[in-house]
Amino acid sequence: MPGSLEPLDLSVQIPYHFRCPISLELMRDPVTVSTGQTYDRASIESWVATGNTTCPVTRVPLTDFTLIPNHTLRRLIQDWCVANRAFGIERIPTPKQPAEPALVRSLLNQASSESNPYQSRLSALRRLRGLARDSDKNRSLISSHDAREILINIIFADTESDASSELNQESLALLVMFQLTESECASIASIPERVAYLSQLLFHSSIEVRVNSATLIEIVLAGTRSSDLPAEISNVDEIFEGVTDMLRNLNSYPPALKISIRALFALCLVKQTRHKAVSSGTAETLVDRLADLEKCDAERALATVELLCRVPEGCAALTAHALTVPLLVKTILKISDRATEYAAGALLALCSASEQSQREAVGAGVLTQLLLLVQSECTDRAKRKAQMLLKLLRDSWPEDSIGNSNDFVRSEVVPF
Numbered sequence: 001m002p003g004s005l006e007p008l009d010l011s012v013q014i015p016y017h018f019r020c021p022i023s024l025e026l027m028r029d030p031v032t033v034s035t036g037q038t039y040d041r042a043s044i045e046s047w048v049a050t051g052n053t054t055c056p057v058t059r060v061p062l063t064d065f066t067l068i069p070n071h072t073l074r075r076l077i078q079d080w081c082v083a084n085r086a087f088g089i090e091r092i093p094t095p096k097q098p099a100e101p102a103l104v105r106s107l108l109n110q111a112s113s114e115s116n117p118y119q120s121r122l123s124a125l126r127r128l129r130g131l132a133r134d135s136d137k138n139r140s141l142i143s144s145h146d147a148r149e150i151l152i153n154i155i156f157a158d159t160e161s162d163a164s165s166e167l168n169q170e171s172l173a174l175l176v177m178f179q180l181t182e183s184e185c186a187s188i189a190s191i192p193e194r195v196a197y198l199s200q201l202l203f204h205s206s207i208e209v210r211v212n213s214a215t216l217i218e219i220v221l222a223g224t225r226s227s228d229l230p231a232e233i234s235n236v237d238e239i240f241e242g243v244t245d246m247l248r249n250l251n252s253y254p255p256a257l258k259i260s261i262r263a264l265f266a267l268c269l270v271k272q273t274r275h276k277a278v279s280s281g282t283a284e285t286l287v288d289r290l291a292d293l294e295k296c297d298a299e300r301a302l303a304t305v306e307l308l309c310r311v312p313e314g315c316a317a318l319t320a321h322a323l324t325v326p327l328l329v330k331t332i333l334k335i336s337d338r339a340t341e342y343a344a345g346a347l348l349a350l351c352s353a354s355e356q357s358q359r360e361a362v363g364a365g366v367l368t369q370l371l372l373l374v375q376s377e378c379t380d381r382a383k384r385k386a387q388m389l390l391k392l393l394r395d396s397w398p399e400d401s402i403g404n405s406n407d408f409v410r411s412e413v414v415p416f
Contacts, residue, residue, distance in 0.1 A: 029095040031067035185223035202242025221266035234273040240280040302342035309349035325360040341382035
């Protein structure tokens with residue numbers, strides 16, 4: 001039990017019949033198999049998934065693999081948890097039962113049939129979405145019934161009609177819960193009308209629709225190996241404008257913040273369209289939001305900044321922002337090894353292109369940061385970037401900063 005095992009060892013024992021015979025831990029979702037034995041659902045599913053066809057306790061072959069919820073035992077376990085809450089034991093939640101394949105097939109048929117009433121199709125999609133939210137197992141089951149292809153067809157059907165918009169958007173919300181195959185990604189990216197429709201949704205009045213559209217764009221970009229198709233997507237001006245606007249104005253909504261960072265990184269991997277990101281204000285917005293980001297998002301944002309530094313327009317935009325260089329200097333060794341590497345790379349590009357950036361970096365204390373970096377256990381690439389930056393800036397140090405720096409004198413990592 002999460003957070004409860006230590007008190008149990010000292011003060012209370014789990015009743016034997018409440019323990020799963022496989023894991024020997026308190027059952028959270030007890031189910032009974034064909035032999036009459038009861039196990040925790042996760043344990044018996046794992047047992048069967050590894051190729052076992054017998055009951056773990058009796059060793060009798062399982063005549064079928066249907067798992068019947070043992071509601072009576074589960075309620076007894078919940079009552080026991082409540083009775084022992086003084087010992088720090090939390091009541092286990094009532095588990096949601098996995099979806100039945102027959103139900104999933106029925107709902108998908110109901111949603112995909114254009115002859116069905118509009119509200120009936122919409123209701124089916126909402127039920128499927130609720131099932132998908134419940135568990136990974138449900139999502140896997142839904143996906144195995146060709147749901148992704150069905151949903152793609154619904155999303156991009158009648159995109160010009162306001163009457164079907166809610167149906168399209170509900171399908172979109174469900175589709176982004178799945179990982180698409182390369183061919184499915186290509187079926188979206190290769191059709192300009194589909195890309196244009198997703199770009200329109202980036203400006204929708206609903207935040208959820210905007211986030212789902214950006215999510216699908218990122219999924220398609222990440223799932224496409226061809227270099228041509230990502231270029232087709234990132235060549236649409238509205239996509240950069242819409243995603244950057246999300247980052248700029250929806251930063252108080254965590255899902256929007258996360259997906260906009262992911263989508264911008266995926267878009268900026270296409271070198272020939274990075275100037276469109278710059279024109280949309282992506283560079284400045286990334287710098288403005290950098291301090292608000294969690295570790296993974298900050299790493300991806302810094303990687304995107306480094307990508308933008310590789311085009312003249314990006315360098316110019318980042319150099320013009322007063323916070324760019326000080327924030328990059330401050331980031332070194334503060335977030336993670338990856339973040340340090342990207343920050344060092346961006347500083348190297350900016351300082352190579354601008355004496356102004358060199359002066360700002362020196363003024364922000366980059367010397368100390370770089371010396372610490374080359375003597376740290378950071379990545380080799382980060383150290384190489386730091387060494388190159390130190391060589392580039394060696395004529396910019398105040399004379400007393402070098403003469404008085406024992407670290408600099410001792411450093412054997414940077415060849416001068």
